[in-house]
Amino acid sequence: MxxxxxxxxxxxxxxxxxxxxxxxxxxxxxxxxxxxxxxxxxxxxxxxxxxxxxxxxxxxxxxxxxxxxxxxxxxxxxxxxxxxxxxxxxxxxxxxxxxxxxxxxxxxxxxxxxxxxxxxxxxxxxxxxxxxxxxxxxxxxxxxxxxxxxxxxxxxxxxxxxxxxxxxxxxxxxxxxxxxxxxxxxxxxxxxxxxxxxSSSDEVRPVEPADNGVRRSLGLRDDQLTVMYSGNAGLAHRFDEVLEAMRLLRDDDQFRFVFIGSGPRRAAIEAFIAEHRLANASVHDYVPREQIAESLSAADVHLLTLQEAFAGIAVPSKLYGIMAAGRPTLMVGPERSEPGQTIQEHGVGEVIDPEKGGAAADVVAALHRFADDPDARRATGRQARAVFEAEFxxxxxxxxxxxxxxxxxxxxxxxxxxxxxxxxxxx
Missing domain, CATH: 3.40.50.2000 (Glycogen Phosphorylase B;)
Structure with missing residues (x-):
């Protein structure tokens, strides 16, 4: 045949x-x-x-x-x-x-x-x-x-x-x-x-900090919680609540925000960091695909954002790479969405729905929970990797x-x- x-x-x-x-x-x-x-x-x-x-x-x-x-x-x-x-x-x-x-x-x-x-x-x-x-x-x-x-x-x-x-x-x-x-x-x-x-388990896997060249090149510290947004900063995504959380945490040395990628909203992110003189945040270009495991593993927590109007129109694929890297996800977007459902059903992070109000303060509170309980954070990361291997x-x-x-x-x-x-x- x-x-x-x-x-x-x-x-x-x-x-x-x-x-x-x-x-x-x-x-x-x-x-x-x-x-x-x-x-x-x-x-x-x-x-x-x-x-x-x-x-x-x-x-x-x-x-x-x-x-x-x-x-x-x-x-x-x-x-x-x-x-x-x-x-x-x-x-x-x-x-x-x-x-x-x-x-x-x-x-x-x-x-x-x-x-x-x-x-x-x-x-x-x-x-x-x-x-x-x-x-x-x-x-x-x-x-x-x-x-x-x-x-x-x-x-x-x-x-x-x-x-x-x-x-x-x-x-x-x-x-x-x-x-x-x-x-x-x-x-x-x-x-x-x-x-x-x-994502692919052969390509993306958890990489320990001591073995992570991307983490070293970014100057990330082990005594800080590294919060990363990786990938396209697109028009379907929302950043106001994340940026405000960065501003609220500007004087708290235990947090570091890293953006890796590009997209139409990158310039606005860079402008916000410059306008508010945020020493706790930086923006970087895409890394080669061969380094994606190190790049995603450089974070302690990953951000995922989605506008309410885009639920069912766009489905961010970055969630599966985050799970493959064994890291928890903090999503700012609609609970009733494909990534929101996955995060909640499988216990691989937290979802903050801006439609309920007070999202920036909720982001700050969630990041403090991740920072204050590293054992629970790592357990959530292990859960994410296990679910990824079984389903994604x-x-x-x-x-x-x-x-x-x-x-x-x-x-x-x-x-x-x-x-x-x-x-x-x-x-």
Whole structure:
């Protein structure tokens, strides 16, 4: 029997730092090991800005990668982001309408409306497709106030995007709130699947302070509680309560706040630190993926934030890396959200819901609890690692993808291949 052929479509892929690209890279490579032929259609621009130092075409770990040439303004401005999206989207449409056929095309949601492009290929060529819904549009733009819910633009974008979801053979969501939103668009339960995102126990593990080069390079002290925000400081996240907590703790030498990453809210964080002359906080660039275990383990407690309006629209993937590093999470955001539910159900941290009021003071109180009882804090970290290994490790969830795809395509999976080299890449 011939091997099933898949095409994944997403603007970001290895070696880019974007979380969606890293997750897709994991899945694509693991599906090759499960007997699928996997192609990826991605872009050449970096998530932040600039061009990737990567060729237009290559095969890596059995996955054939094609990178479309587009602008690479990055995420510094909405205009630049739209230009990047438009160039990539045009290339995708051409490829889906005139390129090779696949058993299934799986489109992600960066940029928006890829589902609609895939629906055109289904209508004109009979190409089956799935939507991997990593976030929802134009819901996100409406939540940000960029579009009025009743505007002509919002209604038309909803019509295009909803059509992409409704005509898909399957829509994969990231959790219960997102599933609710997708169901409201007219997607029947029979064509919905819930598979969360992950981290990898091989890549992220607890690293002791004495062995942690990133911790040393940041000048972190063992007698301080290091509170870290790692990853994209995006528009879906909230920081007012965290920043106010930093200001309230400015004279308490037992706390140190560290931000690692980038994103549209980074400049505001840096400006707040400078305006209030906060010696207890610093901002740093992304670390290479090879150092992610040391970076995440450099913290004693990790921050995760989410705006109420984004519950079910965006699901922060950083929670699973935090759990893999064996650290507790302090979330500032809605209790009724995918990460809020995971943290509360599994006892891997605390959730402070700003809708209840007094969130900055609650953040300060929670940090004092973590600082005052290091044994309990470490026990919570061990619990986080145990839950991660049982439910959120990469092999567990990529196998769920493999089983789901086999069922949807009417296939029996071949035995897993332990490793792949460039020489046995798909033809």
């Amino acid at each position: 011939s091997r099933p052929r898949l095409l994944f479509v997403n603007q970001h892929y290895w070696p880019d730092v974007a979380a969606t690209g890293q997750i897709l890279t994991d899945l694509a490579e693991d599906l090759v090991r499960r007997g699928f032929v996997v192609d990826v259609l991605t872009g050449r621009g970096k998530y932040v800005s600039g061009d990737l130092a990567a060729p237009a075409q290559e095969v890596r770990n059995g996955v054939r990668i094609r990178r479309l040439a587009t602008t690479s303004f990055g995420r510094g401005s909405n205009a630049g982001r739209v230009a990047d999206y438009a160039g990539y989207y045009a290339g995708v449409v051409r490829r889906l309408l005139s390129g090779p056929r696949y058993d299934l095309v799986v489109v992600c949601t960066t940029p928006p409306l890829l589902g609609y492009a895939a629906s055109l290929a289904r209508r004109l060529r009979g190409q089956r497709y799935a939507v991997w819904s990593m976030d929802l549009h134009p819901d996100a733009e409406i939540a940000l106030g960029m579009l009025r819910p009743d505007s002509v633009a919002a209604r038309r974008l909803h019509a295009f995007n909803d059509a992409g979801y409704r005509h898909a053979d399957v829509v994969v969501d990231l959790g219960f709130r997102m599933k609710e939103r997708i169901a409201s668009r007219g997607v029947p339960a029979s064509r919905q699947e819930t598979i969360g995102v992950w 490790d990469r092999p567990i969830l990529t196998e769920r993808w493999a089983q789901m795809l086999a069922e949807r395509l009417g296939l029996e999976l071949a035995p897993a291949v332990d490793s792949l080299s460039e020489g046995n890449a798909p033809a």
